[in-house]
Amino acid sequence: MDWSALPSLSALRAFEAAARHGSLSAAARELNVSHAAIAQHVRQLEKVLVEPLLHRSGRGVATTEAGRGLAQDLSQGFAIIAKGVATLQRRKETQPLNVSVTPSFAANWLMPRIGSFWQTHPDVKLNINPSIALVDLQRDNFDMSIRFGDGDWKGLDCQLLTHGEFWVVAAPGLLQDRAVSGLLDVAMLPWIMETHMLEWRPVVEDAGLELDRVDVTVLETNELVLSATLAGLGVSVHPKSLVERDVGNGTLIRICRLPVKDLGYYLITLPGPKSSRQKAFMKWVLSAARS
Structure with a gap:
């Protein structure tokens, strides 16, 4: 895997959380960072991918079509990572x-x-x-x-x-x-x-x-x-x-x-x-x- 071709993992996490919650503030609370940090990560990710990913929707945010597909893929990928980590932790405990x-x-x-x-x-x-x-x-x-x-x-x-x-x-x-x-x-x-x-x-x-x-x-x-x-x-x-x-x-x-x-x-x-x-x-x- 060419990690240099991937955007920042921090930015990907911030975007996935914001898309899942439909809120920058909720994503900030989950990741224990500031609202401004989430917004900055999303802007950086959009700049790297040259695609708008989120837009304002009422008091929160919603994904664009491109953002919706990326958010789904990221959610699946992070779920696989979490499963692998949990399996190793359970194995370690036994x-x-x-x-x-x-x-x-x-x-x-x-x-x-x-x-x-x-x-x-x-x-x-x-x-x-x-x-x-x-x-x-x-x-x-x-x-x-x-x-x-x-x-x-x-x-x-x-x-x-x-x-x-x-x-x-x-x-x-x-x-x-x-x-x-x-x-x-x-x-x-x-x-x-x-x-x-x-x-x-x-x-x-x-x-x-x-x-x-x-x-x-x-x-x-x-x-x-x-x-x-x-x-x-x-x-x-x-x-x-x-x-x-x-x-x-x-x-x-x-x-x-x-x-x-x-x-x-x-x-x-x-x-x-x-x-x-x-x-x-x-x-x-x-x-x-x-x-």
């Missing part, structure tokens, strides 16, 4: 909601809570993709993602789920009956850290522990670090939201807190209107994070 999350967040925060979402929204199907890889929401066809960081991701809508407080934890078996109240009390024990967590090394060292003097084993993922910690193989540091359940049930002991400003887990979406499925999940996950 497809699973694709959510990208980190494996640790999925296993330790999302999955223990997701049952309440399924109960309240049984019609919304979820595809939960646990991966540490960065995703492009538009290119990779994800409806949203949950990632750890400072929330400063350009061109995306970011809403804070959990604040960035780190907890230093260990299994009761590793600590045995040792009295602990801070990092220095566990400096002689083995430590386990994730490769990416080494970026937060200054957080630990600012709290008084020099990691160069500590026996540290580095593992590739936080899932491995947490599993090793639960097995009593070392002390580790995690975002609070990932270990508070284990601390609460006694499988881990919190040694101390390490607050980190402006860091946390964020719910990330593309800007613009959200589907009803997106709105339902966003409302639920934000409520679950604040409860």
